[in-house]
Amino acid sequence: MRDYTKQKAMAGPRPVVLSGPSGAGKSTLLKRLMKEYEGVFGFSVSHTTRDPRPGEENGKDYHYVSREVMQEGIANGEFIENAEFSGNMYGTSKASVEDVQAKNLICILDIDMQGVKNIKKTDLNPIYVSIQPPSMDILEKRLRDRQTESDESLQKRLDAARTDMELSKEPGLFDVVIINDDLEEAYGKLKDVLIDEITKVQEANKS
Numbered sequence: 181m182r183d184y185t186k187q188k189a190m191a192g193p194r195p196v197v198l199s200g201p202s203g204a205g206k207s208t209l210l211k212r213l214m215k216e217y218e219g220v221f222g223f224s225v226s227h228t229t230r231d232p233r234p235g236e237e238n239g240k241d242y243h244y245v246s247r248e249v250m251q252e253g254i255a256n257g258e259f260i261e262n263a264e265f266s267g268n269m270y271g272t273s274k275a276s277v278e279d280v281q282a283k284n285l286i287c288i289l290d291i292d293m294q295g296v297k298n299i300k301k302t303d304l305n306p307i308y309v310s311i312q313p314p315s316m317d318i319l320e321k322r323l324r325d326r327q328t329e330s331d332e333s334l335q336k337r338l339d340a341a342r343t344d345m346e347l348s349k350e351p352g353l354f355d356v357v358i359i360n361d362d363l364e365e366a367y368g369k370l371k372d373v374l375i376d377e378i379t380k381v382q383e384a385n386k387s
Protein backbone atom coordinates (compact mmCIF):
# COMPACT_ATOMS: atom_id res chain seq x y z
CA MET A 181 0.00 0.00 0.00
CA ARG A 182 1.29 3.46 -0.89
CA ASP A 183 2.81 5.52 1.92
CA TYR A 184 1.45 9.08 1.57
CA THR A 185 3.97 10.37 4.07
CA LYS A 186 6.91 9.46 1.85
CA GLN A 187 5.80 9.14 -1.77
CA LYS A 188 4.51 11.63 -4.27
CA ALA A 189 0.79 11.42 -4.89
CA MET A 190 0.05 9.62 -8.15
CA ALA A 191 -0.70 11.72 -11.22
CA GLY A 192 -4.38 12.45 -11.71
CA PRO A 193 -6.83 15.07 -10.53
CA ARG A 194 -5.97 16.84 -7.30
CA PRO A 195 -8.02 15.73 -4.30
CA VAL A 196 -10.15 18.28 -2.46
CA VAL A 197 -10.26 18.73 1.31
CA LEU A 198 -13.49 20.24 2.59
CA SER A 199 -13.21 21.34 6.19
CA GLY A 200 -14.98 23.69 8.56
CA PRO A 201 -17.13 23.52 11.68
CA SER A 202 -19.73 20.82 12.10
CA GLY A 203 -22.96 22.25 10.69
CA ALA A 204 -21.25 24.74 8.36
CA GLY A 205 -22.70 22.95 5.32
CA LYS A 206 -19.89 20.75 3.99
CA SER A 207 -22.06 17.68 3.31
CA THR A 208 -24.81 19.81 1.79
CA LEU A 209 -22.36 21.38 -0.65
CA LEU A 210 -20.48 18.21 -1.51
CA LYS A 211 -23.65 16.20 -2.13
CA ARG A 212 -24.79 18.89 -4.54
CA LEU A 213 -21.42 18.89 -6.29
CA MET A 214 -21.44 15.11 -6.68
CA LYS A 215 -24.97 15.20 -8.07
CA GLU A 216 -24.27 17.95 -10.61
CA TYR A 217 -20.94 16.43 -11.67
CA GLU A 218 -21.69 12.75 -11.71
CA GLY A 219 -18.63 10.70 -12.67
CA VAL A 220 -16.23 13.49 -11.73
CA PHE A 221 -15.99 13.30 -7.94
CA GLY A 222 -15.58 10.38 -5.57
CA PHE A 223 -16.13 10.64 -1.83
CA SER A 224 -13.43 9.33 0.48
CA VAL A 225 -15.50 7.27 2.89
CA SER A 226 -14.04 7.81 6.36
CA HIS A 227 -14.14 5.47 9.31
CA THR A 228 -15.85 6.59 12.50
CA THR A 229 -16.79 5.22 15.90
CA ARG A 230 -19.92 7.37 16.09
CA ASP A 231 -23.35 5.83 15.58
CA PRO A 232 -25.00 6.18 12.16
CA ARG A 233 -27.66 8.90 11.89
CA PRO A 234 -31.04 8.05 10.41
CA GLY A 235 -30.63 7.73 6.65
CA GLU A 236 -26.86 7.21 6.75
CA GLU A 237 -25.48 4.06 5.15
CA ASN A 238 -22.52 1.96 6.21
CA GLY A 239 -19.87 2.07 3.46
CA LYS A 240 -21.44 5.12 1.80
CA ASP A 241 -21.46 7.87 4.42
CA TYR A 242 -18.92 6.25 6.74
CA HIS A 243 -17.49 2.90 7.68
CA TYR A 244 -18.96 2.53 11.17
CA VAL A 245 -16.55 0.65 13.38
CA SER A 246 -15.79 0.08 17.03
CA ARG A 247 -13.00 1.93 18.83
CA GLU A 248 -11.03 -1.35 18.98
CA VAL A 249 -11.24 -1.92 15.22
CA MET A 250 -10.27 1.67 14.53
CA GLN A 251 -7.31 1.57 16.92
CA GLU A 252 -6.11 -1.66 15.36
CA GLY A 253 -6.32 -0.16 11.87
CA ILE A 254 -4.35 2.90 13.00
CA ALA A 255 -1.71 0.71 14.65
CA ASN A 256 -1.43 -1.28 11.40
CA GLY A 257 -0.74 1.93 9.44
CA GLU A 258 -3.99 1.76 7.47
CA PHE A 259 -4.88 5.44 7.97
CA ILE A 260 -3.53 8.58 6.32
CA GLU A 261 -4.86 10.62 9.22
CA ASN A 262 -7.15 10.22 12.18
CA ALA A 263 -8.62 12.44 14.86
CA GLU A 264 -10.80 12.48 17.95
CA PHE A 265 -13.77 14.80 17.45
CA SER A 266 -16.68 15.40 19.82
CA GLY A 267 -16.03 12.15 21.71
CA ASN A 268 -15.64 9.93 18.65
CA MET A 269 -12.81 8.75 16.43
CA TYR A 270 -12.68 9.60 12.73
CA GLY A 271 -10.09 8.69 10.12
CA THR A 272 -9.25 8.58 6.44
CA SER A 273 -7.96 5.20 5.37
CA LYS A 274 -5.39 4.87 2.61
CA ALA A 275 -7.78 2.47 0.88
CA SER A 276 -10.63 5.02 0.81
CA VAL A 277 -8.49 7.53 -1.06
CA GLU A 278 -6.90 4.93 -3.33
CA ASP A 279 -10.32 3.54 -4.32
CA VAL A 280 -11.32 6.95 -5.65
CA GLN A 281 -7.98 7.78 -7.24
CA ALA A 282 -7.89 4.42 -9.03
CA LYS A 283 -10.99 5.59 -10.93
CA ASN A 284 -9.29 8.89 -11.83
CA LEU A 285 -11.94 10.87 -9.98
CA ILE A 286 -11.46 13.96 -7.84
CA CYS A 287 -11.27 12.57 -4.33
CA ILE A 288 -13.21 14.62 -1.74
CA LEU A 289 -12.19 14.41 1.89
CA ASP A 290 -14.63 15.88 4.46
CA ILE A 291 -12.38 16.23 7.51
CA ASP A 292 -11.95 18.37 10.61
CA MET A 293 -9.15 20.83 11.39
CA GLN A 294 -6.90 18.18 12.98
CA GLY A 295 -7.23 16.20 9.76
CA VAL A 296 -6.25 19.25 7.71
CA LYS A 297 -3.10 19.73 9.77
CA ASN A 298 -2.19 16.06 9.40
CA ILE A 299 -2.91 15.91 5.67
CA LYS A 300 -0.56 18.91 5.30
CA LYS A 301 2.26 16.63 6.47
CA THR A 302 1.63 14.19 3.61
CA ASP A 303 2.16 14.35 -0.15
CA LEU A 304 -1.53 14.12 -1.02
CA ASN A 305 -1.43 17.72 -2.33
CA PRO A 306 -5.16 18.53 -2.20
CA ILE A 307 -6.96 21.81 -2.75
CA TYR A 308 -7.87 22.99 0.76
CA VAL A 309 -11.34 24.55 1.12
CA SER A 310 -12.78 25.81 4.39
CA ILE A 311 -16.55 26.14 4.65
CA GLN A 312 -17.49 28.59 7.39
CA PRO A 313 -20.87 29.63 8.82
CA PRO A 314 -21.85 33.31 8.78
CA SER A 315 -21.91 33.40 12.62
CA MET A 316 -21.92 31.17 15.69
CA ASP A 317 -25.62 31.93 16.24
CA ILE A 318 -26.54 30.74 12.75
CA LEU A 319 -24.32 27.68 13.14
CA GLU A 320 -26.04 26.76 16.40
CA LYS A 321 -29.47 27.18 14.80
CA ARG A 322 -28.48 24.96 11.85
CA LEU A 323 -27.13 22.25 14.12
CA ARG A 324 -30.21 22.37 16.36
CA ASP A 325 -32.56 22.29 13.36
CA ARG A 326 -30.68 19.29 11.94
CA GLN A 327 -31.75 17.37 15.06
CA THR A 328 -28.78 15.01 15.01
CA GLU A 329 -27.08 16.04 18.25
CA SER A 330 -27.71 15.58 21.96
CA ASP A 331 -27.27 18.68 24.14
CA GLU A 332 -23.84 17.37 25.13
CA SER A 333 -22.59 16.70 21.62
CA LEU A 334 -24.05 20.00 20.40
CA GLN A 335 -21.98 21.86 23.00
CA LYS A 336 -18.83 19.91 22.07
CA ARG A 337 -19.38 20.71 18.40
CA LEU A 338 -19.94 24.41 19.14
CA ASP A 339 -16.74 24.52 21.22
CA ALA A 340 -14.80 22.90 18.37
CA ALA A 341 -16.43 25.36 15.94
CA ARG A 342 -15.09 28.38 17.85
CA THR A 343 -11.55 27.00 17.56
CA ASP A 344 -12.06 26.08 13.91
CA MET A 345 -13.34 29.56 13.02
CA GLU A 346 -10.24 31.13 14.62
CA LEU A 347 -7.72 28.70 13.11
CA SER A 348 -9.20 28.94 9.62
CA LYS A 349 -8.04 32.59 9.51
CA GLU A 350 -4.39 31.42 9.53
CA PRO A 351 -2.86 32.74 6.28
CA GLY A 352 -2.04 29.97 3.82
CA LEU A 353 -3.80 27.18 5.69
CA PHE A 354 -6.66 27.07 3.16
CA ASP A 355 -6.63 27.89 -0.54
CA VAL A 356 -10.07 29.41 -0.07
CA VAL A 357 -12.45 30.15 2.78
CA ILE A 358 -16.11 30.20 1.74
CA ILE A 359 -18.75 31.71 4.01
CA ASN A 360 -21.86 29.58 3.58
CA ASP A 361 -24.58 32.17 4.16
CA ASP A 362 -26.63 32.00 0.97
CA LEU A 363 -26.35 28.39 -0.26
CA GLU A 364 -26.47 29.28 -3.98
CA GLU A 365 -23.69 31.81 -3.58
CA ALA A 366 -21.50 29.45 -1.54
CA TYR A 367 -22.04 26.65 -4.06
CA GLY A 368 -21.11 28.99 -6.93
CA LYS A 369 -17.86 29.92 -5.17
CA LEU A 370 -17.01 26.28 -4.54
CA LYS A 371 -17.54 25.44 -8.21
CA ASP A 372 -15.33 28.39 -9.24
CA VAL A 373 -12.47 27.07 -7.12
CA LEU A 374 -12.75 23.56 -8.52
CA ILE A 375 -13.66 24.24 -12.15
CA ASP A 376 -10.14 23.65 -13.56
CA GLU A 377 -9.93 20.18 -11.96
CA ILE A 378 -13.53 19.41 -12.96
CA THR A 379 -12.78 20.34 -16.58
CA LYS A 380 -9.66 18.14 -16.61
CA VAL A 381 -11.66 15.10 -15.49
CA GLN A 382 -14.47 15.83 -17.95
CA GLU A 383 -11.96 16.11 -20.80
CA ALA A 384 -10.26 12.86 -19.76
CA ASN A 385 -13.65 11.12 -19.62
CA LYS A 386 -14.36 12.13 -23.23
CA SER A 387 -11.18 10.53 -24.60
Ligand SMILES: Nc1ncnc2c1ncn2[C@@H]1O[C@H](COP(=O)(O)OP(=O)(O)OP(=O)(O)O)[C@@H](O)[C@H]1O
Pocket residue numbers: 200201202203204205206207208209322323325326360361362363364366
Ligand atom coordinates in the same frame (compact mmCIF):
# COMPACT_ATOMS: atom_id res chain seq x y z
N1 LIG B 1 -26.65 28.01 3.32
C1 LIG B 1 -27.45 27.37 4.16
N2 LIG B 1 -28.55 27.98 4.63
C2 LIG B 1 -29.37 27.35 5.51
N3 LIG B 1 -29.21 26.09 5.96
C3 LIG B 1 -28.11 25.43 5.51
C4 LIG B 1 -27.18 26.02 4.60
N4 LIG B 1 -26.22 25.13 4.34
C5 LIG B 1 -26.52 24.02 5.06
N5 LIG B 1 -27.65 24.20 5.74
C6 LIG B 1 -28.28 23.24 6.68
O1 LIG B 1 -27.47 23.22 7.84
C7 LIG B 1 -27.39 21.92 8.39
C8 LIG B 1 -25.93 21.51 8.51
O2 LIG B 1 -25.41 21.29 7.20
P1 LIG B 1 -24.49 20.05 6.89
O3 LIG B 1 -25.03 18.82 7.52
O4 LIG B 1 -24.25 20.04 5.42
O5 LIG B 1 -23.17 20.51 7.67
P2 LIG B 1 -21.76 19.79 7.78
O6 LIG B 1 -20.74 20.87 7.71
O7 LIG B 1 -21.65 18.71 6.78
O8 LIG B 1 -21.83 19.19 9.25
P3 LIG B 1 -21.03 17.94 9.87
O9 LIG B 1 -19.59 18.30 9.83
O10 LIG B 1 -21.57 17.83 11.25
O11 LIG B 1 -21.32 16.72 9.03
C9 LIG B 1 -28.20 20.99 7.50
O12 LIG B 1 -29.47 20.78 8.07
C10 LIG B 1 -28.31 21.80 6.17
O13 LIG B 1 -29.52 21.52 5.49
Ligand SMILES: Nc1nc2c(ncn2[C@@H]2O[C@H](COP(=O)(O)O)[C@@H](O)[C@H]2O)c(=O)[nH]1
Pocket residue numbers: 199200201202206226227230261262263265270271272290291292293294295296
Ligand atom coordinates in the same frame (compact mmCIF):
# COMPACT_ATOMS: atom_id res chain seq x y z
N1 LIG C 1 -9.99 14.24 10.76
C1 LIG C 1 -11.10 13.70 10.26
N2 LIG C 1 -12.28 14.32 10.43
C2 LIG C 1 -13.36 13.75 9.88
C3 LIG C 1 -13.31 12.57 9.15
N3 LIG C 1 -14.57 12.26 8.73
C4 LIG C 1 -15.36 13.25 9.17
N4 LIG C 1 -14.65 14.15 9.86
C5 LIG C 1 -15.11 15.38 10.52
O1 LIG C 1 -15.75 15.03 11.73
C6 LIG C 1 -16.66 16.06 12.06
C7 LIG C 1 -17.96 15.46 12.52
O2 LIG C 1 -18.58 14.73 11.48
P1 LIG C 1 -20.06 14.15 11.67
O3 LIG C 1 -20.34 13.36 10.43
O4 LIG C 1 -20.06 13.34 12.92
O5 LIG C 1 -20.95 15.36 11.81
C8 LIG C 1 -16.82 16.94 10.81
O6 LIG C 1 -16.10 18.14 11.03
C9 LIG C 1 -16.16 16.13 9.73
O7 LIG C 1 -15.55 16.96 8.76
C10 LIG C 1 -12.04 11.94 8.97
O8 LIG C 1 -11.89 10.91 8.34
N5 LIG C 1 -10.99 12.55 9.54
